[in-house]
Amino acid sequence: MTAADRAPVPADVAPSLVVDFDGYRPGDNQNYHLPYARLHEGGVPDIFWSPYNGGHWILTKRAYLAEVFADPARFTSSEGSSVDPIEPPDRPRLVPIEADPPRQQVFRKLFSPAFIATALKAREAEARALAIELIETLKPRGRCEFVTEFAQHLPIRVFMNMVDLPEEDRETLLPLAAAQVQADAPKAEMLALLFDYAGRRVAERAANPGDDLISRIATAQVEGRPIALHEAIGVTTLLLIGGLDTVASMMGHIMQFLAQHPEHRRQLAADPTLSAAATEEFLRRFALTNSARTVVTDLDFHGVRMRAGQKVMLATPFGALDPNDYPDPLRVDFTRKSNTKTTFGGGPHVCPGSMLARIEIKILLEEWLPRIPEFWLDEADPPRIRTGVNGSVEHLPLMW
Numbered sequence: 156m157t158a159a160d161r162a163p164v165p166a167d168v169a170p171s172l173v174v175d176f177d178g179y180r181p182g183d184n185q186n187y188h189l190p191y192a193r194l195h196e197g198g199v200p201d202i203f204w205s206p207y208n209g210g211h212w213i214l215t216k217r218a219y220l221a222e223v224f225a226d227p228a229r230f231t232s233s234e235g236s237s238v239d240p241i242e243p244p245d246r247p248r249l250v251p252i253e254a255d256p257p258r259q260q261v262f263r264k265l266f267s268p269a270f271i272a273t274a275l276k277a278r279e280a281e282a283r284a285l286a287i288e289l290i291e292t293l294k295p296r297g298r299c300e301f302v303t304e305f306a307q308h309l310p311i312r313v314f315m316n317m318v319d320l321p322e323e324d325r326e327t328l329l330p331l332a333a334a335q336v337q338a339d340a341p342k343a344e345m346l347a348l349l350f351d352y353a354g355r356r357v358a359e360r361a362a363n364p365g366d367d368l369i370s371r372i373a374t375a376q377v378e379g380r381p382i383a384l385h386e387a388i389g390v391t392t393l394l395l396i397g398g399l400d401t402v403a404s405m406m407g408h409i410m411q412f413l414a415q416h417p418e419h420r421r422q423l424a425a426d427p428t429l430s431a432a433a434t435e436e437f438l439r440r441f442a443l444t445n446s447a448r449t450v451v452t453d454l455d456f457h458g459v460r461m462r463a464g465q466k467v468m469l470a471t472p473f474g475a476l477d478p479n480d481y482p483d484p485l486r487v488d489f490t491r492k493s494n495t496k497t498t499f500g501g502g503p504h505v506c507p508g509s510m511l512a513r514i515e516i517k518i519l520l521e522e523w524l525p526r527i528p529e530f531w532l533d534e535a536d537p538p539r540i541r542t543g544v545n546g547s548v549e550h551l552p553l554m555w
């Protein structure tokens with residue numbers, strides 16, 4: 156049986172709670188978020204059992220997602236951060252995401268200083284200069300494939316500078332990181348290659364440390380001792396996965412939307428002061444990660460009996476499109492008042508890269524729209540979606 160097949164439903168899960176929905180393959184090949192909105196409109200249960208990917212719970216209310224993100228005592232990350240099993244079981248753990256507090260906090264502290272506002276000032280100037288250079292190069296061509304020609308450059312080059320990795324490694328790393336967040340990819344095999352890569356870099360920096368993030372991790376003290384090699388590899392690999400896919404995926408969703416919505420494009424081009432509010436609304440509307448927790452002991456969660464060891468998928472697109480929080484949730488409205496969202500998770504694991512992501516998305520809006528205000532999809536070559544732990548636009552031809 157593959158992950159895409161239906162697994163037998165546990166006997167004590169009520170048939171009314173079973174929904175034929177695969178969180179890693181939601182179903183629409185061109186509009187990633189539509190199946191989530193359709194289920195909300197169809198009155199899907201707040202908590203349901205999906206028989207796919209081995210079988211697991213899915214939460215659809217934003218408030219429930221926030222509650223589980225904030226509750227590591229009942230919902231642990233130590234059994235993995237997706238509904239897939241850890242494979243092979245003895246591989247290095249991706250700390251801090253595959254750990255609970257207090258251990259999780261020990262490893263998170265190794266990189267969190269690099270993501271605070273003062274540390275990101277220099278990154279912002281660098282990202283803006285790079286965005287301008289990329290857009291000015293593309294502009295005379297009248298078209299581009301946005302994902303490979305922009306989205307996989309701006310956030311990734313900024314990240315590669317943070318960790319002091321050479322630009323030429325980008326192409327090796329992208330498919331390895333993408334396989335970790337993509338359904339039906341050879342995940343374990345590609346993760347082993349990422350570990351090899353991270354291991355080489357950690358050893359190199361431990362022997363000859365510089366001023367970059369990997370050097371800091373490779374030479375860190377944790378719990379009163381030098382960090383172990385497998386721990387340094389785990390942290391570095393996690394950063395590579397976190398830093399290489401998410402912002403590029405988010406940019407793809409935003410640009411697909413803007414290509415299809417001239418009124419939003421014109422609104423932003425006419426009033427650049429909207430860019431911060433627009434960034435927040437896009438981050439709400441296009442939430443794209445589906446991480447997971449494991450139930451620690453048998454428990455009752457809002458009237459649903461969950462058993463120890465069962466997985467709970469934290470599908471943030473459901474949170475983003477919860478009509479209880481966001482009236483008419485598919486509508487993109489830059490004046491929307493609610494700022495509460497689960498796009499970056501919440502609680503101890505809340506995304507450390509959220510400020511960097513915000514900076515880069517705001518720069519995209521501020522620098523693209525004045526230079527290329529009118530653009531549209533190529534009807535002969537439609538967008539393609541990639542699904543899994545992250546929902547991404549993997550192919551987005553734009554014309555202007």
Ligand code: HEM
Nearest residue numbers: 251252397398401402405444446498499500504506508512
């Ligand atoms: C729009 C872009 C992004 C989105 C939507 C996003 C989403 C998330 C979410 C939902 C989590 C929590 C997962 C969980 O609790 O299971 C998370 C954690 C994390 N993210 Fe992001 N992320 C983004 C950008 C980034 C960037 C740019 C980086 C690094 C350069 C990054 C690195 C991480 C790391 C290391 C964690 C684990 C933190 C911990 O376990 O304490 N993310 N992200």
